[in-house]
Amino acid sequence: MEILMSILAGTLFAAGVYLILQKQLLKIVLGTALLSHGAHLFILTMGKLNRGKPPILIEGIKDYTDPLPQALILTSIVISFGVTSFLLVLAYRTYQSNKTDMMDQLRGTDDE
Amino acid sequence: MLHIYILLPFLAALLIGLAAKKVDRIHTGWFVLPVPAVLFILFISKLPILAEGKIVQSIANWIPSLDIQLSFYLDGLSMLFSLLITGIGSLVVLYSIFYLSKKEQLVHFYVYLLLFMGSMLGVVLSDNVFVLYTFWEFTSISSFLLIGFWFYRERSTYGAQKSMLVTVFGGLAMLGALILLSITAETNSIREMIANRSEIIESDLFIPILLLLLIGAFTKSAQFPFHSWLPDAMEAPTPVSAYLHSATMVKAGIYLVARFSLIFSGTDVFFIIVSGVGLITLCLGSILASRQTDLKAILAYSTISQLGMIMTMLGFGTGIATLAAIFHIFNHATFKGSLFMIAGIVDHETGTRDIRRLGGLYTFMPISATLAFFGAFSMAGVPLPIFNGFLSKEMFFDSSLKLEQTSGFAGTFAEWIPLLAVIGSIFTFVYSMYLVFGTFAGKAKLDQLEKKPHEAPIGMLISPIILIGFVVLIGLLPNLINESLLAPAVASVTGDFAQIHLKFWHGLNGPLYMSLIVVAVGTILALTLKRWQPIYNRVPGKFSTDRVYQTIVNGLLSFSSKFTKFYMTGSLRLYTSIILVFLVVSTSIFIYVTDGFKIAFDDLAPVTWPEVLVGFVMAVAAIATIWMTQRIAAIIVIGVVGYGLSLLFVFFRAPDLALTQLIVETITVALFLLCFAHLPKLKKSDKKSSEKLVDFVIAASTGALLTVVAISSHSSKYFESISKYFVDNSYKLGGGDNIVNVILVDFRGLDTLFEIAVLGLAALGIYAMIKYRDKGDMNH
Structure with a gap:
C-alpha cells in the first residue's frame, strides 16, 4: 500500500508542478492546491500506514497509528488553506486591476 | 590586559554618541582625546619590560573548536606600532578638534576614527592569524567610512570605494595565505609559525603563500601596482589623511611583511619581490609626486614612495637595513604627519590646496612655514644633524651598498640597487623642495585665494609642533629611542637582539657621497622644475594603473549586470x-x-x-x-x-x-x-x-x-x-486522550500559535485586498 500511495503522491505532485508552470493565474492557484495534497499524502506515507488503532488513547490498547505525521499534516492543511485562499483572492485582484491573468503580461516594468 | 587596551577604543566608540548628545557645547573631540592619550601612556609604561627582552601577552578563548583564540602579545614591533597608533592618534584628535567645525557630523567621524584605532591596535597585537585578519578588514572598513566622510562629494565616494575594493581584494588574498600557512604549519599562532619556519619554507605551498601574503601587504601599503587608491583616498578630511593614510594604516602592510620576516626573510623570492616592488614604488612614487599640483596629492605620492623605501629595506633583510626600516617607520610618521597637518592648515586658512595658486605664505603664516621647512627637509634627507629623516635615509644608502657583501641572489643585483635608491631620493628631494618653496616662498598670489591667509589658531599648531619637535630631537639624539624602542623592534623582525649605535657622522664614506649627490642633483632639478615638468605630459600611453583599475571595475559591473539579467527575466x-x-x-x-x-x-x-x-x-x-x-x-x-x-x-x-x-x-x-x-x-x-x-x-x-x-x-x-514518546506521555503530561490534539496544543503549542498567526495574516491580506480596491483604482 505504501508504495502505491507514494506513487499517488508523486502523481499529484507532478500534476501540481505542471500547472504551476502554466501562464494562467488560476491554473497556478489550482497547482498549489494539488501540491499541498501531494505533500500531505507524502508525509502520511512516510510514517507507515494502517499500523494499530487511530491515535486516540483507549484502555487496554497498546498499538496506535503514528500520531506525529498526523499532527504535522493537520498544521499543514490549515496553512495551505490560508495560502490557497490568499492566492485566489490575489489572482482575483490582479485580474481586476490589470485586466489580464496571463503571467507573461504581468511582468512589470524595468523601473520596478 | 591587552584585551582591555584593544577594547577601550571600541567601547569609547559606543559611548561617544551619548556623551555628544548630553553636552553639545563642547566639541566631541575633547571626549575622544583621553582615549588614545591614556593608551599611549599605558603602552609607554610597558617599555621597560620590553627592554629586558621580554614580551607582554594575554590570551582568551574565542572559538576553541577552530583553534581561534583572542591571543595578543606585545613585543618590540607591536610596541613601535602601538605607540604610533596611540601617539599620532592623540595628536590627530587634538588637531581635528580645531580642523573640523562643530557643524560637521562629529559623532560619526569620531566613531569611525575610534573603530579604526581599536582595529589597528588589534592588527599589530594579534598573535592568531585569523584574529589579525578580522581586525585587518576592520581597518579597511573604517578607512572606507572615513574617506567617504563627506559623502555628498562624488570624489569622496569614488575614493572610498576604490580604497575599499583594492584593500579588501588584498585582504582576501592575504586570508588565502593565512589559511595555507595555518595548514602548512599546523597552527594559527604567528609565533608558532615562526618556530615551524622550515616546514613552511620547504613546503610546496611556499610560493603561493608568499605571493598571496605579499598581495595583502602591497595593497594595504599602496605599493606598485596597487598604489593608485592612496591619492584618491586624499578626499578624506586631512586629520584622517595624516593618521590613516600616512602614519598608521598604510603601514599595516609594512607591519605584515616585518612580522612574517622571520619566516620568509633570506629566501631569494622574498628579496626579489619585496625589494623589487619596493624600489619601483620608491622611484615611481617620487617621480609622480613631482608632477602633482594638489598639496595632498604630492604628500600622497610621497607616502607611496616612502613606503616603497621601507619595503625595500625590509626586503634586504639585513640587520642594518631592518634597523633603518624600523627607524624610518618612526621618522616618516613624524615628518609626514606634520606635513599633512600643515597642508590641512594651508587649506583651512587659504581655501585651496592647489600649489599653483599658493606661494609666499611665509609672511602670513610664519610658524606653519617654519614647521613645513623642517618637515620637508627631513623628508628630503638633507644632511644636517637636526633632521631625523637624514639619519634613516643614510642608513638606507648604507644598507644598499652593503648588499654586495651578501651572498646569493642579493649580491648579483647589488650594483644596481644603490643607483635606483639615489634616483628615488633625488626626486624625493625635488618634490620636498617643490612642496615647501612652492607654498611658502616666492610671491604671494593673494588675488587667487578665496580668503586672506593668516596664521592658524594655536590649537591646530600644537600637534605639528610636537611632531617637528620629535624630528629635531631624534635628529640630534637618535639614541634616545634606540635602546628602548628601536632595538626591541628590530629584534622581533630579525630575531637577534643586537644594538647598533646610531650617529650622524660616519666620516666621508659611500652613503654620505650618495646623499651629497642627491642634494646637488636634486637642487638643480628643483630649481629648473618648471622647465622640465612638461616632460610628464609626453610619457607615452599614460602608464597609469588607474585605467587598469577602472577597466576591471567597469568590466565586473557590466558582466554581473548581464549575468543577472540573463536569469532575472521576470518570468x-x-x-x-x-x-x-x-x-x-x-x-x-x-x-x-x-x-x-x-x-x-x-x-x-x-x-x-x-x-x-x-x-x-x-x-x-x-x-x-x-x-x-x-x-x-x-x-x-x-x-x-x-x-x-x-x-x-x-x-x-x-x-x-x-x-x-x-x-x-x-x-x-x-x-x-x-x-x-x-x-x-x-x-x-x-x-x-x-x-x-x-x-x-x-x-x-x-x-x-x-x-x-x-x-x-x-x-x-x-x-x-520519536512518536512513542508522544503516545506514552500524551495522557501523563498533556492530560488528553487524543494524541494528535495533545501534540498540537501542548507539545508543539508554539507551532500552532504561529500557524494561527499565518492564518490571521492571510485573512488580513485578503481583507485588505478586497476592501481597499477602490482607493487603489482612484490612484490610477
Whole structure:
C-alpha cells in the first residue's frame, strides 16, 4: 500500500508542478492546491500506514497509528488553506486591476 | 590586559554618541582625546619590560573548536606600532578638534576614527592569524567610512570605494595565505609559525603563500601596482589623511611583511619581490609626486614612495637595513604627519590646496612655514644633524651598498640597487623642495585665494609642533629611542637582539657621497622644475594603473549586470523551472552517490480495494485538471482530489485529518466558486510543443523524485521513531486522550500559535485586498 500511495503522491505532485508552470493565474492557484495534497499524502506515507488503532488513547490498547505525521499534516492543511485562499483572492485582484491573468503580461516594468 | 587596551577604543566608540548628545557645547573631540592619550601612556609604561627582552601577552578563548583564540602579545614591533597608533592618534584628535567645525557630523567621524584605532591596535597585537585578519578588514572598513566622510562629494565616494575594493581584494588574498600557512604549519599562532619556519619554507605551498601574503601587504601599503587608491583616498578630511593614510594604516602592510620576516626573510623570492616592488614604488612614487599640483596629492605620492623605501629595506633583510626600516617607520610618521597637518592648515586658512595658486605664505603664516621647512627637509634627507629623516635615509644608502657583501641572489643585483635608491631620493628631494618653496616662498598670489591667509589658531599648531619637535630631537639624539624602542623592534623582525649605535657622522664614506649627490642633483632639478615638468605630459600611453583599475571595475559591473539579467527575466515559469531542476538534479545526484534508494516489500500495509479505487480516481482527477478548459469543471475536479484525500485519511485511521480536510475542502471549493465568476475563462495553452515537453519533463521528474524519496524513506530506518514518546506521555503530561490534539496544543503549542498567526495574516491580506480596491483604482 505504501508504495502505491507514494506513487499517488508523486502523481499529484507532478500534476501540481505542471500547472504551476502554466501562464494562467488560476491554473497556478489550482497547482498549489494539488501540491499541498501531494505533500500531505507524502508525509502520511512516510510514517507507515494502517499500523494499530487511530491515535486516540483507549484502555487496554497498546498499538496506535503514528500520531506525529498526523499532527504535522493537520498544521499543514490549515496553512495551505490560508495560502490557497490568499492566492485566489490575489489572482482575483490582479485580474481586476490589470485586466489580464496571463503571467507573461504581468511582468512589470524595468523601473520596478 | 591587552584585551582591555584593544577594547577601550571600541567601547569609547559606543559611548561617544551619548556623551555628544548630553553636552553639545563642547566639541566631541575633547571626549575622544583621553582615549588614545591614556593608551599611549599605558603602552609607554610597558617599555621597560620590553627592554629586558621580554614580551607582554594575554590570551582568551574565542572559538576553541577552530583553534581561534583572542591571543595578543606585545613585543618590540607591536610596541613601535602601538605607540604610533596611540601617539599620532592623540595628536590627530587634538588637531581635528580645531580642523573640523562643530557643524560637521562629529559623532560619526569620531566613531569611525575610534573603530579604526581599536582595529589597528588589534592588527599589530594579534598573535592568531585569523584574529589579525578580522581586525585587518576592520581597518579597511573604517578607512572606507572615513574617506567617504563627506559623502555628498562624488570624489569622496569614488575614493572610498576604490580604497575599499583594492584593500579588501588584498585582504582576501592575504586570508588565502593565512589559511595555507595555518595548514602548512599546523597552527594559527604567528609565533608558532615562526618556530615551524622550515616546514613552511620547504613546503610546496611556499610560493603561493608568499605571493598571496605579499598581495595583502602591497595593497594595504599602496605599493606598485596597487598604489593608485592612496591619492584618491586624499578626499578624506586631512586629520584622517595624516593618521590613516600616512602614519598608521598604510603601514599595516609594512607591519605584515616585518612580522612574517622571520619566516620568509633570506629566501631569494622574498628579496626579489619585496625589494623589487619596493624600489619601483620608491622611484615611481617620487617621480609622480613631482608632477602633482594638489598639496595632498604630492604628500600622497610621497607616502607611496616612502613606503616603497621601507619595503625595500625590509626586503634586504639585513640587520642594518631592518634597523633603518624600523627607524624610518618612526621618522616618516613624524615628518609626514606634520606635513599633512600643515597642508590641512594651508587649506583651512587659504581655501585651496592647489600649489599653483599658493606661494609666499611665509609672511602670513610664519610658524606653519617654519614647521613645513623642517618637515620637508627631513623628508628630503638633507644632511644636517637636526633632521631625523637624514639619519634613516643614510642608513638606507648604507644598507644598499652593503648588499654586495651578501651572498646569493642579493649580491648579483647589488650594483644596481644603490643607483635606483639615489634616483628615488633625488626626486624625493625635488618634490620636498617643490612642496615647501612652492607654498611658502616666492610671491604671494593673494588675488587667487578665496580668503586672506593668516596664521592658524594655536590649537591646530600644537600637534605639528610636537611632531617637528620629535624630528629635531631624534635628529640630534637618535639614541634616545634606540635602546628602548628601536632595538626591541628590530629584534622581533630579525630575531637577534643586537644594538647598533646610531650617529650622524660616519666620516666621508659611500652613503654620505650618495646623499651629497642627491642634494646637488636634486637642487638643480628643483630649481629648473618648471622647465622640465612638461616632460610628464609626453610619457607615452599614460602608464597609469588607474585605467587598469577602472577597466576591471567597469568590466565586473557590466558582466554581473548581464549575468543577472540573463536569469532575472521576470518570468515566474523560468524561476520555478530553475528551482525545480536544481532540486531534482542535486537530489538525484545525492541519492545516486550515497546509494540512497531503497525499496523494501517486507513491511507493507496490505493492499485493499477501496483505498486503491479512491487513489486511482484521485490520480485521474489530478491529471485531468491539466486539460480542463471549463472553470467550474476544474474546480469540481480539484474538489474530487481533496475529498478523495479525506477519504484516504479515514481509511488510514486519521480521524482528525479527515474531519479537517473535509471542512477545509468544502470552504476552498466554495471560495473557488465565489471567485471563478470574476476570473477569465481557462484558455487552452498556446505554448509551443517544445515548451510543453519541457514542462512535462520537469513535472514528471519532480513527481518521480518525490515518489523515490517517499519509498526510500519508508523502506529504510536509520533512527528510532520519536512518536512513542508522544503516545506514552500524551495522557501523563498533556492530560488528553487524543494524541494528535495533545501534540498540537501542548507539545508543539508554539507551532500552532504561529500557524494561527499565518492564518490571521492571510485573512488580513485578503481583507485588505478586497476592501481597499477602490482607493487603489482612484490612484490610477
